[in-house]
Amino acid sequence: MQELYLCLSIPEEHFSPSGKELNPSVIIKGLLSDEAKLGRNTLLFSPGIFEAKEVFYKDSNDSWKHVNSKGMSLDFNFFTNKHHQLSNDSYKWLSQVIPMAEEKTNDLHPFICIVPKESEMIIYHHMAVGKRGSLYVAYEWLSPIHKLQEPEQVVNAIEVSKEKWKVARRSFNNNCWYTKWRSDVEIERKYTFTKPVDTWVLIQKLYHSILSGELNEFVPEFNDEFQVWDFENYMFEILEPQHKRGYVSFIPQSNGLMTVKQKNFEEDAEIRSETITAHVKLALDEIEEYAKSFGQVRALPHYRRKRFDVNLESLKTGNVYGIFFDLCRPIGDEVEGNALFQCEVEYIRSRVMAPVHEVMEEYEKVCSFTKEFLLNQKIEFNEGYYSKLSYLRDYTKKFKQKEHIL
Numbered sequence: 001m002q003e004l005y006l007c008l009s010i011p012e013e014h015f016s017p018s019g020k021e022l023n024p025s026v027i028i029k030g031l032l033s034d035e036a037k038l039g040r041n042t043l044l045f046s047p048g049i050f051e052a053k054e055v056f057y058k059d060s061n062d063s064w065k066h067v068n069s070k071g072m073s074l075d076f077n078f079f080t081n082k083h084h085q086l087s088n089d090s091y092k093w094l095s096q097v098i099p100m101a102e103e104k105t106n107d108l109h110p111f112i113c114i115v116p117k118e119s120e121m122i123i124y125h126h127m128a129v130g131k132r133g134s135l136y137v138a139y140e141w142l143s144p145i146h147k148l149q150e151p152e153q154v155v156n157a158i159e160v161s162k163e164k165w166k167v168a169r170r171s172f173n174n175n176c177w178y179t180k181w182r183s184d185v186e187i188e189r190k191y192t193f194t195k196p197v198d199t200w201v202l203i204q205k206l207y208h209s210i211l212s213g214e215l216n217e218f219v220p221e222f223n224d225e226f227q228v229w230d231f232e233n234y235m236f237e238i239l240e241p242q243h244k245r246g247y248v249s250f251i252p253q254s255n256g257l258m259t260v261k262q263k264n265f266e267e268d269a270e271i272r273s274e275t276i277t278a279h280v281k282l283a284l285d286e287i288e289e290y291a292k293s294f295g296q297v298r299a300l301p302h303y304r305r306k307r308f309d310v311n312l313e314s315l316k317t318g319n320v321y322g323i324f325f326d327l328c329r330p331i332g333d334e335v336e337g338n339a340l341f342q343c344e345v346e347y348i349r350s351r352v353m354a355p356v357h358e359v360m361e362e363y364e365k366v367c368s369f370t371k372e373f374l375l376n377q378k379i380e381f382n383e384g385y386y387s388k389l390s391y392l393r394d395y396t397k398k399f400k401q402k403e404h405i406l
Contacts, residue, residue, distance in 0.1 A: 001031040002038060002117075004050065005154050006074070006110040014111050022158045022165060026098065026108055027056040027151050028074060032115075037219050039315025040141075041352060043113065043124050044219060046133035047086055050074050056151040057098040064151040067097050076110060077133045114157060116148050123161045125168065125353070127177055130223040137177060137318065139168040139353035168353040178349045181356040186263075186274040186346060189367050190387075193341040194380040199325035202343075203308040206323060206373055210312055215369045221311035221320050222351075229307040232331065234284070235300045235392060236291040238264075246272075247389045248294050250287045258282040262294070268385040300392040301330040311348065314362055318352040321345065321366045328388060330395060338398075340391045343381070345370050 007024035014021055030052040037044035052069040059065050072093050075086035095105040113136055115122045121144055124136035140161035148154055171177045210220060220226070235249040246264040253259055258280045264273040282290055291297045306327045313320050328340040345367045350356045374381055 001034060002036065002115060003029070004032050005029055005114040005116075005148060006050070007112040007114065007154065007158065008108040008110050010104070010107050011109060011111075014109075022112065022162060023155065024112070024158070025058065026094075026100075027154050028052050028069075028110075029054040029056070030069070030074065037315055038115065039217055039317075040122065041138050041318040041354075042219075042313065042315045043115070043136040043138075044133055044222070044315070045077070045113075045136060047075050047077060047083065048073055055094070055097055056154075057100065059099070066151070069097070077129060079129050079131055079133075083133075112158060114148065114154065116144070118144060120144055121148070121157060123157065125165070125172065127172070127351075128174075128222060132220075132222065135222045137351060137353050140164040164353075171353060177351050177353070179352060179356060180349045181347070181359045184273060184275075185271050187271050187359075187363060188344055188346040188385070189270055189383070190385055191343040191345075191371065191374055191381045191383055192386045193343070194382065195341075196336045196339065197341050197379060199306070199308055199327050199341065202377065202379075203310060203325045205377070206325075206370075207310050209373060210310060215312065215366070217316050218312045218314055218366075221313040225311055227307075227309040227311070229305065229309070232302060232304050233328075233388075234287055234302040235388065236288075236294075236297040237300055237389060237393070238262075238294050238297050240296040242266075244295050247300075248291055248297070249388075250282070250284075250290075252284060253279070255279075258287070260290075263389075265387075268387045268390055270385055300389075301333075301395060303328050303330045303388075303392070312366070313351065314358075317350070317356075317358050317362060319350045319356070319359055319362050320348045321363065322348050323366070323370055328391065330392075338395065340388070342386070343370065343374065 006028040008026040008028065009024045030050050032038060033049045036049040037046065052072045052074045054066055054068055056064050056066045074090045076090060077083035078087055091106050111126045113124050121142040122138050123140040123142065124138045126134060127137045128135045142157060142160060148157065207226060210218065231251055233249050233251055235247050237247050238244050244264060245266055248260065248262045251259040251261065260277045260280050262275045288299065308325045309322050311320055311322050324344040326340065326342040326344060330338065347359055347363050371383065
């Protein structure tokens with residue numbers, strides 16, 4: 001079991017511009033269960049994983065006092081009814097062991113938690129809540145010489161981390177915690193199935209394998225783990241000029257606007273330049289003229305794309321990857337053998353309070369996991385970078401469709 005310190009404060013005090021934002025009102029020392037999802041970057045604080053051992057609080061003279069706990073299972077999540085029940089029991093117990101008005105005790109929240117390890121001491125900040133609990137992201141890694149035995153030492157460690165906290169603080173808002181390594185490119189590997197498959201059955205099996213922990217140090221991406229897509233795509237291959245070769249495609253949005261996606265590449269590859277622009281004011285009958293602004297283009301068969309996604313997040317680095325199962329079918333063609341069935345692995349983004357790292361190393365790990373999963377399903381596939389552009393080119397050749405060059 002891992003020792004952990006929860007540092008509780010009142011929200012107004014924690015975020016107030018008084019210079020004392022990080023000073024906790026209560027510190028709870030306890031143990032994380034071995035089942036806890038804990039990594040160097042991320043801690044998933046799910047129900048029932050923390051057992052309080054000691055509670056430290058300040059008295060009326062601003063001096064630290066402490067009481068021993070009987071090993072209370074402490075919870076503070078508040079997303080589901082079960083969370084509320086467990087949290088209410090925990091806060092009721094807390095109001096009984098410290099001399100603080102119950103209504104004030106109920107306002108306390110552990111914005112900061114500290115995990116002391118032999119090699120380093122990691123300081124995490126609360127980031128988001130969801131059905132799986134609360135997510136914490138590390139913003140400082142201190143030398144282990146900062147021993148934690150007394151509450152003053154906990155407060156000192158927090159004070160040492162203050163400059164890093166000030167930098168990270170701007171990212172404590174919804175979705176601001178995401179960044180991306182090489183935001184101008186996509187990194188993607190494809191597994192193209194040689195025969196039609198049931199993509200829905202496959203994504204369900206893959207999803208449950210991730211839930212069961214088969215990919216070590218990864219969890220489903222917090223609050224964004226499973227997605228279903230179904231949309232039409234209108235693609236134009238860019239023929240000239242040479243430096244713009246690739247394609248531009250148009251995806252109608254539900255609000256009447258358009259998403260425009262441009263990818264530049266001479267041949268199918270793992271890393272490609274990508275630009276995506278959403279909410280473009282553009283009607284369907286205007287896309288040909290818009291496509292010509294990129295150069296000489298040719299229209300390809302428009303198609304329908306049905307996609308099931310599982311996103312997974314590294315506890316070690318905060319890197320997020322997607323595993324997608326695709327079914328692409330030219331509109332009007334219901335022949336199953338003419339459709340494209342694929343699985344894709346892609347680096348998506350990173351949830352970090354520090355520089356992004358190990359993107360490609362973990363990408364290879366996710367690719368290997370995906371490939372092994374497909375092999376275990378006894379599915380025939382070709383591993384590579386076969387793009388939607390190549391698929392539509394091949395489809396056009398197969399049926400000897402007349403080129404529509406604009």
